[in-house]
Each structure stands twice: as C-alpha cells, then as structure tokens.
Amino acid sequence: xxxxxxxxxxIDLMARLPGLGPRSARRAVxxxxxxxxxxxxPLAQAMAEVALTARDCQxxxxxxxxxxxxxxxxxxxxxxxxxxxxxxxxxxxxxxxQAFKGRYHVLGGTLSALDAIGPDDLRIPRLAARVAxxxxxxxxLALNATVDxxxxxxxxxxVLAPSGVQVTSLAQGVPIGGELDYLDDGTIGAAxxxxxxx
Ligand SMILES: [Zn+2]
Numbered sequence: 409x410x411x412x413x414x415x416x417x418x419i420d421l422m423a424r425l426p427g428l429g430p431r432s433a434r435r436a437v438x439x440x441x442x443x444x445x446x447x448x449x450p451l452a453q454a455m456a457e458v459a460l461t462a463r464d465c466q467x468x469x470x471x472x473x474x475x476x477x478x479x480x481x482x483x484x485x486x487x488x489x490x491x492x493x494x495x496x497x498x499x500x501x502x503x504x505x506q507a508f509k510g511r512y513h514v515l516g517g518t519l520s521a522l523d524a525i526g527p528d529d530l531r532i533p534r535l536a537a538r539v540a541x542x543x544x545x546x547x548x549l550a551l552n553a554t555v556d557x558x559x560x561x562x563x564x565x566x567v568l569a570p571s572g573v574q575v576t577s578l579a580q581g582v583p584i585g586g587e588l589d590y591l592d593d594g595t596i597g598a599a600x601x602x603x604x605x606x
Contacts, residue, residue, distance in 0.1 A: 415441070467538070469514030469531050471496050479503075485511045488545035490538065492564065494518055494552060502550065507597035510548075513538065518556035519563055530560070532567060539573050548603055549577045565606050577606040 415437065422433035440448040458473065465477035472478060479485050489510030493499050499512045515530045527533065539547065547568060551557040565575045579602035 468512050469496075469516055469534075470499055470512060479511055485509065486542070487511075488543060489548060490535070490542075490544050490546075491548045491550050492535065493550050494557065494560075498550060498552075502596060502600075505593040505596035505600075507593075507600045508548075511542075515551075515560065518551070518554070518560040520556050527563065527567070532564060535564065536567055536571070539568060539571050544573055546574045546576060548600070549575065549606055550599075551577075561606065575606045576603045578603050 419430070419433050419437050422428055422436055423430045425433070428436065440451070461473040462471060463473070463475065464470070465472055465480055466475050467480040468477060470477040470479060474481075487510040489508075490513050491502060491508055491510060492513045492515065493502065494515050494517060496514055499514055502508050502512070513531065513535045515532065515535075517525055517530055519525055519527065519530065535547075538544065547564075549561045549564065551561045561577060568575055578599040
C-alpha cells in the first residue's frame, strides 16, 4: 500500500473516473508508477496539453482542440442533415457506428423542470439558427427515451416547425431507457435507417 501523499492524491483523483473505484485506481496508479518513462510521463504530458487546448466547438458543441471541430470543418459532412444528441458521448457513439454522414448538434443535456434547465441552457436557439444558415433539410433527433429526453424532442420539433425543416427521430424504442452510448454500433445504424417522421 502506498503511503506517499502525492501518490495517494493521484489514486484519489483516478478513483473519480467512471469505471474506476478505489481498488482499480490503486491498480492503475501502480502500473503507471512501474512504467514511468513509457506510460506515466507521456500520459501526463498528453493530459496537460489537452487540458489546455480542449474546447467546445462553437458550431455544434462537440469537444475538440479547435474552435471548429473536425466534423464541422469537413465539407463532406455538409449533407443537409443534422443529428441532435444530448451529450458528446452520444456523438462519439454515433461516429463509432459510422452510419451517419452529416453533422451534429450537441445540446449539452435535456430540458428539466426539476433542475431548472431551460432552452437557453441547451444550445436550442443555436440549433434553430443553424437550420436556417446551413440550408438544413432534415433534423434527426437522437435523444434518449427518457421523459426529459422526449420532452426535449417535442420542444425542439415545435421550435423548428416554422422553418419547414423535416424533423425525424431514431426508430422508436431503440435507445430504450438508456443512453445511446450503450448501444452497439450495428444497432445505431439500424435505428438511423429506420428513422421516422417525428
Ligand atoms: Zn462542430
């Protein structure tokens, strides 16, 4: 067992990561300590660098290291389709599936009366502006099948109705009660193909 305060502090920080409890954090730190040159130093350097450069994409809310993320900067992704997701984890899940060729809009959460989260907290006004500016034909809602997720979906459909853009949703029941991130890649592709008018 480590008795050095610096090492203990590192273990405490690592234990806050999802999927790592105190035991796994201790094991991970021990591996790092044993591989200081090959693993720990490059990891510390990479983390310090990304901590300084990481930022939200000004257009879609994806996380990258530039003001415009790689997806928004890629002209091939200008397909006239925007896929709306709650969180960056959902965007990454969609990208893993490689089924969607358009661009994204990350809301950063869902409307929630309980937590006092309103449309202005969620990049919804920005979405409406993008639909007009980027000549969007279809907005695909890929929100979680939770009450808040569906409330948010209906709100967005109402906001976008005057624009005349087609609003669709991933096949019903696919992201059941869970997050998109937990779906396997093939399921995401199937849900996208079977999307329907919202
Ligand atoms: Zn972007």
